[in-house]
Amino acid sequence: MIGKTPPMGWNTWNTFGWNIDERLVREAADAFVDTGLKEAGYEYIVIDDCWARKERDQSGRLVPDENKFPGGMKALADYIHSKGLKFGIYSCAGVQTCAGYPGSFEHEFIDAETFASWGVDYLKYDYCYKPDGVPGHILYKRMAMALRNCGRDILFSACNWGNDEAEKWMRASGAHIWRSTGDIQDSWASIKQLALSQLNKECYSGPYCYNDVDMLVVGMYGKGNVAHGGCTDEEYRTHFSLWCLMDSPLMIGCDIRNMNQAMKEILTNKEMIEINQDPEGRQAYTIKHWNDPDLLIYVKLLSDGSYAFGFFNMSDKEGEAALHFWDVGLPASAGYGFLLRDVWQHEDIGVFKEGYKCRLKPHACRVFRARLVKA
Numbered sequence: 001m002i003g004k005t006p007p008m009g010w011n012t013w014n015t016f017g018w019n020i021d022e023r024l025v026r027e028a029a030d031a032f033v034d035t036g037l038k039e040a041g042y043e044y045i046v047i048d049d050c051w052a053r054k055e056r057d058q059s060g061r062l063v064p065d066e067n068k069f070p071g072g073m074k075a076l077a078d079y080i081h082s083k084g085l086k087f088g089i090y091s092c093a094g095v096q097t098c099a100g101y102p103g104s105f106e107h108e109f110i111d112a113e114t115f116a117s118w119g120v121d122y123l124k125y126d127y128c129y130k131p132d133g134v135p136g137h138i139l140y141k142r143m144a145m146a147l148r149n150c151g152r153d154i155l156f157s158a159c160n161w162g163n164d165e166a167e168k169w170m171r172a173s174g175a176h177i178w179r180s181t182g183d184i185q186d187s188w189a190s191i192k193q194l195a196l197s198q199l200n201k202e203c204y205s206g207p208y209c210y211n212d213v214d215m216l217v218v219g220m221y222g223k224g225n226v227a228h229g230g231c232t233d234e235e236y237r238t239h240f241s242l243w244c245l246m247d248s249p250l251m252i253g254c255d256i257r258n259m260n261q262a263m264k265e266i267l268t269n270k271e272m273i274e275i276n277q278d279p280e281g282r283q284a285y286t287i288k289h290w291n292d293p294d295l296l297i298y299v300k301l302l303s304d305g306s307y308a309f310g311f312f313n314m315s316d317k318e319g320e321a322a323l324h325f326w327d328v329g330l331p332a333s334a335g336y337g338f339l340l341r342d343v344w345q346h347e348d349i350g351v352f353k354e355g356y357k358c359r360l361k362p363h364a365c366r367v368f369r370a371r372l373v374k375a
């Protein structure tokens with residue numbers, strides 16, 4: 001079965017948009033291995049929109065643009081598989097994709113067959129140009145049925161931006177992940193807006209169907225298709241921490257062929273990834289500061305009995321975030337405390353009995369793995 005934990009990988013869209021070809025995708029696969037991304041758990045290499053010819057062939061099949069992908073998708077998938085990685089592609093529930101290429105509407109089954117014959121392992125399925133009169137949930141149900149019966153395990157990444165009350169029907173319809181937000185941009189304002197839009201949505205996410213808060217912008221530094229000013233390393237660390245705690249898929253969007261040390265350290269932080277990939281898949285709940293909504297604490301239950309505590313300062317001024325353990329279920333009278341391990345510093349900082357508080361610079365965070373101990 002696929003989709004038990006949030007998928008991890010890379011997608012062409014955030015940096016490269018329409019400017020994609022098979023060389024880029026092969027180099028990305030090489031980079032997965034060379035930079036340690038594969039070892040850290042990243043496995044899907046996904047081609048987003050703009051890979052196809054503008055017309056289907058005479059038998060109604062999608063055809064890759066031969067200028068961009070002269071070797072065809074099967075050969076590319078074989079190359080990716082030869083590296084021990086998985087291959088993803090993109091289509092759309094409407095008559096066209098968002099960038100104006102053929103969509104899968106009324107071609108769902110033939111497209112699923114085609115993707116399976118190429119060796120596709122992941123399908124991102126968008127929502128542009130949806131014909132009037134057909135409810136969106138029917139379109140996702142169609143593609144889910146086609147994929148689940150195409151003879152290959154293909155992870156179904158539904159991307160309807162959370163429209164039409166998607167949280168109510170995506171899991172039952174067969175998506176493995178579903179975009180619960182609009183598109184991300186490479187800016188702090190976008191990261192903050194997307195994260196805050198997910199407050200109290202944790203009940204809709206879980207194993208085999210996770211909320212997808214869109215692809216990561218870590219390491220874009222204002223360059224590429226969704227660039228919008230870029231972020232600092234501190235902001236990228238906060239972004240990555242939030243996405244991990246929200247159980248979002250971790251789909252990298254930067255140019256992974258050119259990563260600096262800071263990007264690598266963020267994207268391959270093993271302790272942070274472990275929190276995201278916890279097999280129970282319980283998305284974090286949040287606790288707000290009593291009078292400052294920009295000071296947020298995320299609490300995620302982990303399958304070994306421990307917890308992840310994330311302290312976030314989403315505001316533009318310094319602040320103090322405080323967690324009272326009473327709020328997560330630990331009364332002082334119980335005789336326990338939490339041993340806190342800083343997941344970014346990789347060190348234990350001590351046992352705390354009633355609570356923990358820390359000062360945070362603007363847009364900064366601290367994340368701890370917390371283990372209950374007698375105290």
Ligand code: GLA
Binds near residue numbers: 013048097126159182
């Ligand atoms: C939509 C999606 C994006 C991307 C583009 C491609 O906007 O939300 O993630 O796939 O389409 O055109």
